[in-house]
Amino acid sequence: MFPTVWDTKTQQFHAGQDWKHLANFKEDFSVTTNALGTPKGALAAAHEALNHCHHYPPADQEPARTSLARFLWPATPSSSVPEGHARLLIGNGASELIDLITRTAPPGCRWRSGPWDAQYKEYERAAVNIGCELLPPDSTTPADLLCLVNPCNPTGDYMSLDRVQAWISAHAADNATVMVDESMQPWLGRDFRADSLTSAAAFAADLYARRGIRLYVIHSWTKLWSCTGLRLGSVVCPTAEACQQLKRYQVPWSVNGMALAFLDHVARDTAYLEETWRVTAEWRASLVDRLEQLNQRMGGAEWQVWGRAFLSWVWLDVGSEALADAMVDAARAAGTPIRSGRPGYERPTFIRVAVRAPDQVDVLIQAWSGLSAHAQLSS
Structure with a gap:
């Protein structure tokens, strides 16, 4: 499921490694970096x-x-x-x-x-x-x-x-x-x-x-x-x-x-910070709304969203190890890797999703659109 770039006997697992191994890479949702990208x-x-x-x-x-x-x-x-x-x-x-x-x-x-x-x-x-x-x-x-x-x-x-x-x-x-x-x-x-x-x-x-x-x-x-x-x-x-x-x-x-x-x-660079504060909370709220809508379409148990509104990510408990794994796999297959809660954190029903621009979130949500069967199996 995960890249083998880490020496698990000596190193601590971190996200941010998948992107280089994906031929169809589009956006990295696995790291909590600023959604605005690097200041020019x-x-x-x-x-x-x-x-x-x-x-x-x-x-x-x-x-x-x-x-x-x-x-x-x-x-x-x-x-x-x-x-x-x-x-x-x-x-x-x-x-x-x-x-x-x-x-x-x-x-x-x-x-x-x-x-x-x-x-x-x-x-x-x-x-x-x-x-x-x-x-x-x-x-x-x-x-x-x-x-x-x-x-x-x-x-x-x-x-x-x-x-x-x-x-x-x-x-x-x-x-x-x-x-x-x-x-x-x-x-x-x-x-x-x-x-x-x-x-x-x-x-x-x-x-x-x-x-x-x-x-x-x-x-x-x-x-x-x-x-x-x-x-x-x-x-x-x-x-x-x-x-x-x-x-x-x-x-x-x-x-x-x-x-x-x-x-x-x-x-x-004060302008970059001002823009960060302006868009992050807005885009995070939009991401949470999209996740809640996806959960409703799946028809499974209610997901639990964690984290303050100003943060650059969402910590999400989907209530099922099988569904969390399926979401990690589907995101990677779509070129939009996310962070699994399984390695390192030992929270196998959780995923972490970085805040990104709405058009980039569209790609990730589309990757998960066919996972309702997994939600039914986990209920």
Whole structure:
């Protein structure tokens, strides 16, 4: 059913691999990237940077690092060093940073995810690699390594800033390392920063001063700016010293020149963000309507749609393993692959469908138009 590009003994399954193996590929619904596609100006900047590939990229990650800091903390006067700049580090995707931070935790530490039913698996993979004890999501035991994805991919659950702060305070052990992944949080809208932990420097400082808890706020920028092949992530560290420690462990020049040029440009592209906030909720609502209409035509059990209205995907429980598998297969056959909930997440009745333009959704829905027999069998 799935491509064999993953070494399942050593690697964690992710979506986004099917497209290259499909002769009739039309659109990738398996990844939660921005439906608008890659910003053209930033892509042009990356192309231009390719002309300088015979030079090393800047070891200080500038000017991209400063541009990203001003994106995260725009209230800071442009003439001064942006707030948080000394605590900000760019990585080769969020995955590199997740791995770096996890390696600072002691072997045998107690790890747990957020309270969600399923969560992005890279945090668990990194914890297993250093020998952590894995606590269940509903554990009441304080964790030494606490990892919350908010909004949660794939479930679409979301905690407001005050709830996140209360949850961290209640579930982190003293001297714990806490990672909060806010990769999908900027989709919240124009005021996303006010509900982000990046705006809670005083909270992070207090956690560290009173309880020795180190709070890291992680972003993967490859979804918002649709550049998964470039690998761009960042982390806001609890202190400048903690950022220096990660930099010591980070492989030199891990972020290439094309990615840094892309980031420097896109962090200033406000028009792209405005359009993202305008169309994503509209297209997601349309996608949900189309799925509900399809479910009614199939005549099976009512499907359960998960996720907040502002997000770039739908997490869908179709109530049947056979139907979910059939939908995955039919989508791939039509050149519109989706994400199965079976590998990695171990939710075999679920599928994840990315938000895309309505005309692209037409192709996917058409691929599923003949699956009513599967729904009847599953009822």
